[in-house]
Amino acid sequence: MSGRRVVVFPSASELGPTLAQLVSSRAEKALSAGRSSFSLGLSGGSLVSMLSKDLPAVENLDCSRWLIGFCDERLVPFSDPESTYGLYKNQLFGKINIPEDRILAIDPSLPVQECADDYADKLSKAFSPEQIPVFDMLLLGMGPDGHTCSLFPDHPLLQESQRTVAPISDSPKPPPQRVTMTLPTVNAARCVVFVSTGGSKAPVLKHVLEGGEGPALPSALVAPRQGELFWLVDEPAAALLTSQVERPGPGAKI
């Protein structure tokens, strides 16, 4: 890992535009480096509304060569309000003109094991000949229990070392059936960005970033092997941190 950056913003509304700029600058970097696509993994939670508001506002955004995947997904029909794909489809994709065939989503009609295998196969084909999908950027959230993707504390999936994608049928957070990237896939990414806001995240953020009692929480196990790791947080979430953080001025790029 080339170093972790913890960047603190006064509020979530000030964080959003910087996140959007970061995504767009990494896309330009990937495409100008000669790669055929910019691959971006999305997560649910508050990222959906943040990206849907701030990404379309980026000037001259060209998403025609983006490849979108999902860090995890809930096994529900796309029409279900719990579907992460469904939320992005309704709130974002139409606004930024992502071609439909450049979105890698689960097939929610399949049983969970087959659904995970099918999604792993889609990623494998899209990232061939790489052995493991290497996303240019993954955007992650963190639950108050320290989970990220659908990787929950003390769950056996935290030990997964072979599969790139796995099913989970006993998610402690509903809905119970989900499909998730595993830690090897998350940690293969070129850039991982956590977004965490609100005072309810302060204790878990401190535990994840500065350590605490008990085994490492799932979010603390995210450490891209050769990539960058950003934590973009707001002041209420950062309230208990004592380690060094960055506080960019208004409008500054990171």
Ligand SMILES: O=C(O)[C@H](O)[C@@H](O)[C@H](O)[C@H](O)COP(=O)(O)O
């Ligand atoms: O699949 C889920 O149940 C949620 O998407 C969940 O994992 C969420 O991403 C985190 O709890 C962070 O949520 P916030 O972005 O709201 O902090």
